[in-house]
Amino acid sequence: xxxxxxxxxxxxxxxxxxxxxxxxxxxxxxxxxxxxxxxxxxxxxxxxxxxxxxxxxxxxxxxxxxxxxxxxxxxxxxxxxxxxxxxxxxxxxxxxxxxxxxxxxxxxxxxxxxxxxxxxxxxxxxxxxxxxxxxxxxxxxxxxxxxxxxxxxxxxxxxxxxxxxxxxxxxxxxxxxxxxxxxxxxxxxxxxxxxxxxxxxxxxxxxxxxxxxxxxxxxxxxxxxxxxxxxxxxxxxxxxxxxxxxxxxxxxxxxxxxxxxxxxxxxxxxxxxxxxxxxxxxxxxxxxx
Amino acid sequence: xxxxxxxxxxxxxxxxxxxxxxxxxxxxxxxxxxxxxxxxxxxxxxxxxxxxxxxxxxxxxxxxxxxxxxxxxxxxxxxxxxxxxxxxxxxxxxxxxxxxxxxxxxxxxxxxxxxxxxxxxxxxxxxxxxxxxxxxxxxxxxxxxxxxxxxxxxxxxxxxxxxxxxxxxxxxxxxxxxxxxxxxxxxxxxxxxxxxxxxxxxxxxxxxxxxxxxxxxxxxxxxxxxxxxxxxxxxxxxxxxxxxxxxxxxxxxxxxxxxxxxxxxxxxxxxxxxxxxxxxxxxxxxxxxxxxxxxxxxxxxxxxxxxxxxxxxxxxxxxxxxxxxxxxxxxxxxxxxxxxxxxxxxxxxxxx
Numbered sequence: 001x002x003x004x005x006x007x008x009x010x011x012x013x014x015x016x017x018x019x020x021x022x023x024x025x026x027x028x029x030x031x032x033x034x035x036x037x038x039x040x041x042x043x044x045x046x047x048x049x050x051x052x053x054x055x056x057x058x059x060x061x062x063x064x065x066x067x068x069x070x071x072x073x074x075x076x077x078x079x080x081x082x083x084x085x086x087x088x089x090x091x092x093x094x095x096x097x098x099x100x101x102x103x104x105x106x107x108x109x110x111x112x113x114x115x116x117x118x119x120x121x122x123x124x125x126x127x128x129x130x131x132x133x134x135x136x137x138x139x140x141x142x143x144x145x146x147x148x149x150x151x152x153x154x155x156x157x158x159x160x161x162x163x164x165x166x167x168x169x170x171x172x173x174x175x176x177x178x179x180x181x182x183x184x185x186x187x188x189x190x191x192x193x194x195x196x197x198x199x200x201x202x203x204x205x206x207x208x209x210x211x212x213x214x215x216x217x218x219x220x221x222x223x224x225x226x227x228x229x230x231x232x233x234x235x236x237x238x239x240x241x242x243x244x245x246x247x248x249x250x251x252x253x254x255x256x257x258x259x260x261x262x263x264x265x266x267x268x269x270x271x272x273x274x275x276x277x278x279x280x281x282x283x284x285x286x287x288x289x
Numbered sequence: 290x291x292x293x294x295x296x297x298x299x300x301x302x303x304x305x306x307x308x309x310x311x312x313x314x315x316x317x318x319x320x321x322x323x324x325x326x327x328x329x330x331x332x333x334x335x336x337x338x339x340x341x342x343x344x345x346x347x348x349x350x351x352x353x354x355x356x357x358x359x360x361x362x363x364x365x366x367x368x369x370x371x372x373x374x375x376x377x378x379x380x381x382x383x384x385x386x387x388x389x390x391x392x393x394x395x396x397x398x399x400x401x402x403x404x405x406x407x408x409x410x411x412x413x414x415x416x417x418x419x420x421x422x423x424x425x426x427x428x429x430x431x432x433x434x435x436x437x438x439x440x441x442x443x444x445x446x447x448x449x450x451x452x453x454x455x456x457x458x459x460x461x462x463x464x465x466x467x468x469x470x471x472x473x474x475x476x477x478x479x480x481x482x483x484x485x486x487x488x489x490x491x492x493x494x495x496x497x498x499x500x501x502x503x504x505x506x507x508x509x510x511x512x513x514x515x516x517x518x519x520x521x522x523x524x525x526x527x528x529x530x531x532x533x534x535x536x537x538x539x540x541x542x543x544x545x546x547x548x549x550x551x552x553x554x555x556x557x558x559x560x561x562x563x564x565x566x567x568x569x570x571x572x573x574x575x576x577x578x579x580x581x582x583x584x585x586x587x588x589x590x591x592x593x594x595x596x597x598x599x600x601x602x603x604x605x606x607x608x609x610x611x612x613x614x615x616x617x618x619x620x621x622x623x624x625x626x627x628x629x630x631x632x633x634x635x636x637x638x639x640x641x
Contacts, residue, residue, distance in 0.1 A: 083609070083610050189473065
């Protein structure tokens with residue numbers, strides 16, 4: 001077994017999250033309203049509470065860096081492939097401006113952060129999608145980073161966990177975007193042949209091209225409570241069938257009932273669950289120093 | 290053969306009708322009008338070349354969606370010497386939006402799958418307008434695994450606006466079915482040839498569209514989203530689909546230029562539905578050529594090759610990171626990063 005020790009010895013805080021960055025869901029100010037129960041929440045408390053409503057347990061969306069903080073051991077994360085930069089392959093009108101604006105507001109280069117980290121001492125390769133970056137749509141960079149992560153997992157026989165969130169394909173990259181589904185799914189197929197564990201965690205929302213590729217190809221598929229999970233957009237379905245959709249349609253609970261996922265895990269239990277799964281698949285705990 | 294004209298080919302239709310009328314008139318009255326007819330025919334040929342030689346992407350989409358465009362079953366009848374249709378996904382039902390079976394191609398057995406649109410309203414309802422449910426994709430996968438078992442090449446015909454959008458389709462895992470098909474197709478140990486004959490509608494097309502050779506008919510399109518859907522997102526106005534079509538770069542020639550498909554097949558008289566026999570012949574030749582090219586490749590290399598073809602797709606640039614200016618997470622963590630890379634190298638020899 002290779003020596004991983006060094007990775008976990010950094011004294012540096014690996015991710016700096018500024019106060020009040022439960023992004024997209026919280027307007028400016030100290031207080032925010034729960035989408036589900038309408039209760040007023042003190043923002044600072046919400047952040048300390050892993051983005052959960054203290055009254056009803058509603059799971060607020062997390063940014064990638066917040067997700068890293070609540071999921072991984074402190075100081076354990078090291079990022080990979082951060083140098084990949086999005087280009088505009090079709091000269092699609094307005095795309096460059098859109099990407100630039102997303103970079104500015106999210107402080108991210110793209111809709112996913114990938115790397116290596118540990119959960120209660122168990123090392124894993126990890127990917128975190130960030131919905132606030134153009135709906136975490138999958139363009140060439142997202143597809144490439146995921147593929148590299150899966151290939152690395154196959155090479156190292158190292159378990160991989162991807163926290164999915166996406167509105168689907170990055171339309172502005174045309175067929176380059178659609179083919180990222182094929183690229184990532186093919187990488188999942190290869191990883192599977194090496195008998196390496198892949199866990200996909202579907203967070204709110206995981207839809208369309210991401211759900212119909214690596215999102216659905218985990219050996220174990222976990223969802224967060226209430227997450228929107230599905231292939232076709234609800235408006236399109238409504239227009240086709242000309243009727244209102246049943247309540248709870250395309251939620252994590254719906255997906256569980258219909259056998260599409262393995263389990264729903266509350267964010268408060270996510271680390272524990274992932275730790276157990278890593279352990280049950282032969283993961284060896286590292287001394288976190 | 291007279292077909293329903295599309296808006297842009299109306300002048301051509303009018304001219305063809307005049308020629309037809311003149312012929313009838315000359316026959317009835319016994320007057321020789323062959324000179325006049327010849328002049329008009331020359332004119333109509335020139336007009337056809339002009340119209341079909343300069344089609345806009347939107348006009349191609351219109352042709353790809355033409356109600357008279359030959360369907361998969363029609364092509365199968367014309368291309369293969371024998372076809373035995375097989376049914377069902379073995380777990381839920383037989384989805385008629387996907388057809389499949391075993392066929393004889395010049396004495397060689399092949400497996401054929403494809404999406405199937407209907408010819409009239411009744412058939413379209415039975416086939417859900419050619420939009421597969423998850424069980425359709427699972428039927429296709431079952432037949433592809435069967436082909437793999439018996440070492441038959443697979444020919445997949447794609448003409449689909451998209452996977453079926455419905456409550457039951459979601460309940461039965463539309464996304465899951467598509468994901469599994471793509472992953473499995475990427476590692477099938479037999480030759481896969483994909484022919485996009487009309488519409489290549491997003492994930493619903495990709496679910497039977499991963500192969501060793503991607504062939505497109507001249508007026509077929511393959512797109513990440515329908516032009517209407519794209520327009521609805523960009524401008525909240527689906528009627529601006531024509532503009533969106535230009536932006537999506539979805540035509541066969543656009544995709545060939547970007548290296549995303551392998552071959553474009555010309556359509557006789559500018560549109561496949563004008564001469565389906567001739568079109569089928571062109572497709573048949575291309576399929577045979579494709580199988581010949583690929584059949585010599587050992588299975589392991591074939592799978593490697595297919596993976597490599599998918600692996601290289603994507604356009605991005607790589608930024609040089611100045612030392613000490615690593616973005617967010619790695620900041621101040623160079624040491625750990627270096628170790629991680631060292632681990633990467635070690636790890637490569639670790640697994641077995």
